[in-house]
Each structure stands twice: as structure tokens, then as C-alpha cells.
Amino acid sequence: MKLRGIDLNLLVTVDMLLDEAHVGRAAERLGLSQPAASNALARARALFGDPLLVRAPNGLRRTPRADAMREPLRAALAELARIVTAGPPDLESLRGAVRLVASDVPAAALGAALTAELAKRAPGIDLIFHPWHAGDEVRRLERGEVDLVITVASASYAPLWTERLGTYPYAIIMRRDHPAAAVETFDLDCWLAFPHIVVSGRGDQQGSVDEALARIGRQRRVAAVAPTFLHALELLCDTDLLAAFPTGVMESNVAAWLTCRPVPLTLAPVSLHLVRHHRTDLDPAVTLVAELVRAIAPQLRGKEARVLA
Incomplete structure (x- = not known):
């Protein structure tokens, strides 16, 4: 059963009903009318699949299920009250x-x-x-x-x-003195003229960038695969490799030696x-x-x- 479907007010009423084993006295303690308390008992019986309170010679008595749940229910409500009333942690x-x-x-x-x-x-x-x-x-x-x-x-x-x-968004990342960094128009042909590096923890050479290139009938040369972005960025600093990475990687310190160009291809951001x-x-x-x-x-x-x- 999902907790989101349970009325916590009903559980408070059930706790009082089990404590009193009497609908009228429970209603009085809760400030409810007796019909409202009776209605709550009916809903509780449906919720727990048990009568909870049954008729006895001297009134009502708790069922074995009601006896078993009485203390755990009271402890749970007390813990919930403690959580709600507790101040912010130190x-x-x-x-x-x-x-x-x-x-x-x-x-x-x-x-x-x-x-x-x-x-x-x-x-x-x-x-x-x-x-x-x-x-x-x-x-x-x-x-x-x-x-x-x-x-x-x-x-x-x-x-x-x-x-x-x-x-x-994605960007093309390269070292600041890379030959492509000085190109006036960094287009698709310029991008694909250089070898690329990708990042994969599994050693995969292809990913979403290659899928996007395939859709327009183009492909790139993936010359290196690095297990982490930081490893890849270090390699970019000292080689002619290019990388198509999300711009978030430029938050690393090594990015001070790198520069970016817009991707000459539509790629979904990450x-x-x-x-x-x-x-x-x-x-x-x-x-x-x-x-x-x-x-x-x-x-x-x-x-x-x-x-x-």
C-alpha cells in the first residue's frame, strides 16, 4: 500500500479509538461528533482489513490485530510528532x-x-x-x-x-594554439579534418556525436578514447586532437589552456x-x-x- 493514499488524521483517530475501545469517548477526546468517529472507524476497518473493535458483553473490545498494532501505531505517531515539531538541526x-x-x-x-x-x-x-x-x-x-x-x-x-x-550545450574544445583555433570559419569540414578524442568508461569509440554525424552521411576519425574528461582535457592540451564535449568540462583548471568553438552540427544539450x-x-x-x-x-x-x- 502506498503511504500517499493514507490520511494521517485517520491514524490519529484510530489511535484514540484503540486506546478507548469506545466510539463515544474517543469522539469526545478528539472533539469529533460520534457519527464522525463511527465513520472513521469504518474507514479504518477498510484500510486495515480488520474489524479492529468488535462487540463484547461490556461494550467493544479490540481484535488481536488491533492489540498488535496499538503500540507500534502510537510510537509511529509520536515519532512523526517529534519530527514535525523539532527545530532546525544544530x-x-x-x-x-x-x-x-x-x-x-x-x-x-x-x-x-x-x-x-x-x-x-x-x-x-x-x-x-x-x-x-x-x-x-x-x-x-x-x-x-x-x-x-x-x-x-x-x-x-x-x-x-x-x-x-x-x-x-556541446562545444568543440581544443588547445589555444591549435591550427583550427585560428581558422576564420570553423565549419563541419574543418572540424572533421582533425582527429578526435572521446570519453568512455567502457572504451567505446562512438557515441551520440557519431550518431548525429551518421544522420547527415558524415563520420569522424576517433583517434583516442579516454576513461575520464580530465584525462581527455590533458591530452587536448598537447595534441591536435579535438573534442565535442558539454561546456561543463570547462570548469576544470586545465581548461585555462583550452578554447572552444561552436559545434557545426545540431547536438542535444546534456x-x-x-x-x-x-x-x-x-x-x-x-x-x-x-x-x-x-x-x-x-x-x-x-x-x-x-x-x-
Whole structure:
């Protein structure tokens, strides 16, 4: 049964009905009319598939199912009340670690700002970046191995929630003194005249860029495959290779030696998402790091918007 279909007010009424084992007294304590309390009992019976209260010589008595659920229900309502009435957490007193998975460029671009903000806001929280394994980051979140994931994959299904952090267009990236950087008109033929580098954790030589080229009857020469963007950017600094990457990669320090040109081909932009599991909804440390990621990401988008300006 989905919790979103349950009326919490009904559970409060059920708790009182089970405590009193009497519709009239329960109604009086709750400030309800007796018909309203009777209606709530009927709805509760349908919800739990049990009579809960049955007639006895001296009035009503609880069923075995009602006796079994009485204390757990009361404890659950008490915990919910504590959560609702609790004040904001004392961030400076928090202790623990938040485990984050992101590919190399987002980890590098966000990591310094995240670490600095945590040191100011919650110095007892450690930030642990887990290794990136292409394709299984969301499954690791589901298994509880990590707390947050920054990925291009959107995971919009229960019990996960996803928030878009930014959308990044593609650009052609090369070293600043690359022969193509001085070309007055950087067109498709100029782009395809040079060897290319791609990034793939699996060693694949082709991807979405090659699919787009194939649709117009063209192809490129992929001369190198790197396992990470930072590795690829380092290679771009010292070779005549070209890369068609999302502009977000220009947030790395090595980008100071690189330049960009518009892609002479229509390519769909790439979106970056923050994915979280509902098991950490009440974890103040994970909540804080998620808030900081959301706050820092727009600043990066502003920088990236100027890359091709």
C-alpha cells in the first residue's frame, strides 16, 4: 500500500479509538461528533482489513490485530510528532560523513566549494567522493552504498527523486594554439579534418556525436578514447586532437589552456542531475550537502554560459 493514499488524521483517530475501545469517548477526546468517529472507524476497518473493535458483553473490545498494532501505531505517531515539531538541526554539532558519487569534472568543479562551505556550516561532516563507475551510479544509490549522485541520468521513480542542476550545450574544445583555433570559419569540414578524442568508461569509440554525424552521411576519425574528461582535457592540451564535449568540462583548471568553438552540427544539450534516495529525507547532513550542491550549481552554469559568448 502506498503511504500517499493514507490520511494521517485517520491514524490519529484510530489511535484514540484503540486506546478507548469506545466510539463515544474517543469522539469526545478528539472533539469529533460520534457519527464522525463511527465513520472513521469504518474507514479504518477498510484500510486495515480488520474489524479492529468488535462487540463484547461490556461494550467493544479490540481484535488481536488491533492489540498488535496499538503500540507500534502510537510510537509511529509520536515519532512523526517529534519530527514535525523539532527545530532546525544544530549544524555545528553534526558528526558523520556524506557519500557522494560524481564523474570527474563535476566532482572537481563542485568539490572545492562544497568542502569550503561544509567547513563553515558543519565542520563535523566529512565529504567522501566515491569512485565513478559509468552506468551503475543510480543502482549504488538504491543499494545504500552512497547518499547522493550527480549524473546525467534522470532517475524519476520511487523511492528516488531527481533535480536538474543545469543543462550544458556541446562545444568543440581544443588547445589555444591549435591550427583550427585560428581558422576564420570553423565549419563541419574543418572540424572533421582533425582527429578526435572521446570519453568512455567502457572504451567505446562512438557515441551520440557519431550518431548525429551518421544522420547527415558524415563520420569522424576517433583517434583516442579516454576513461575520464580530465584525462581527455590533458591530452587536448598537447595534441591536435579535438573534442565535442558539454561546456561543463570547462570548469576544470586545465581548461585555462583550452578554447572552444561552436559545434557545426545540431547536438542535444546534456543535463546534469542530483539524485537522492528517500531513505535520507530526514538526514540533516545529507540534506545540507544536497542544499549546497543546489546552491553552487547555478554559479557554475553562469560561468559555462559565457564559454561560447
